Amino acid sequence: DNNFQYDRHIRYSRPRRRIRLSYVIIVVNIFMWLFTEYYSKRYNADGNLIFGAKFNPLIMNGEYWRLITPMFLHGGIVHLFFNSYSLYVIGPAVEDLFGSVKFAVIYFIAGIIGNVASFAFSTHMSVGASGAIFGLFGALVYLIRKDRRIFKTSFGTSIVVTIVYNLIYGFMNER
Numbered sequence: 005d006n007n008f009q010y011d012r013h014i015r016y017s018r019p020r021r022r023i024r025l026s027y028v029i030i031v032v033n034i035f036m037w038l039f040t041e042y043y044s045k046r047y048n049a050d051g052n053l054i055f056g057a058k059f060n061p062l063i064m065n066g067e068y069w070r071l072i073t074p075m076f077l078h079g080g081i082v083h084l085f086f087n088s089y090s091l092y093v094i095g096p097a098v099e100d101l102f103g104s105v106k107f108a109v110i111y112f113i114a115g116i117i118g119n120v121a122s123f124a125f126s127t128h129m130s131v132g133a134s135g136a137i138f139g140l141f142g143a144l145v146y147l148i149r150k151d152r153r154i155f156k157t158s159f160g161t162s163i164v165v166t167i168v169y170n171l172i173y174g175f176m177n178e179r
Contacts, residue, residue, distance in 0.1 A: 025104050026095025029076075029111070030088045033133065036076045037084045052077045058119050058130045071123065075115040077131035087133045091140075098140045101147060107140075114139020 040051030053059060056073025063070050078084040099107040118135015 022104075024096055024099055025107055025111075026091055026099055029095070029133075030091055033076055033078060033084060033088060033091075037078050037081075040077060052079070052131050053129060058122055060123055060127055063123055071116055071119040072112070074119055074131045075112075075133045075136050078133075079131055083132060087137060090137045091133065094137065094140045094144065098143050102143060110139050110143050111136045114142065 036055070040055055043049065043051035043054065050057075055077065056070055057077055058070050058074045078087060095107070098110065102110065115133060115136030118138065119130075121135070122130050
C-alpha cells in the first residue's frame with residue numbers, strides 16, 4: 005500500500021528545543037562558584053574579590069565592571085543554592101512570558117541597579133544575583149497586577165514562598 009507520499013522538498017524534523025537562558029545563568033553561576041572556591045583555596049586569596057565582587061573602593065577607582073560581575077559570584081554554597089533555586093523557579097516563567105531577550109534585559113538591568121544601590125547604601129563587599137532575581141519577581145508582579153489569572157494558573161503559593169525567603173535571606177545575610 006503506497007498511500008504515503010514523501011515530498012523531498014519538505015523537511016521533516018523534530019521541533020527544536022530551546023535552551024533556557026535562566027538555566028545557562030545557573031550553570032555559569034555554579035561554574036564561577038566552583039572556580040572562585042578553587043582559586044581561594046589554591047592561592048589563599050579571596051576569589052570573589054579578585055574576580056569581581058562589589059567592593060566600593062575598587063569601583064571608585066574606576067573598576068565599574070564590578071557593578072555587573074557580582075551577579076555571577078556567590079558567598080557560599082547556601083547562597084548559591086538559594087539563588088539558583090529562585091532562578092530555577094522564576095526564570096523559566098519570566099522567560100516564557102516575556103521571551104529570552106526581554107528576560108535577559110530584565111535580569112541584567114535589575115542586577116546592575118541592585119549593585120548600584122548596594123554601592124550607594126552599603127560599604128560591605130557583596131556578591132550574588134539577588135538584585136537580578138528581584139527584578140524577575142518585579143516583572144512577574146507587573147504581569148500579575150495586569151491579569152490576576154496568571155498568578156492562579158502559573159504560580160500559586162510557591163512564588164510567594166520563594167519571594168519571602170529571598171527577602172529574609174537578603175536582609176539577614178549581607179556579605
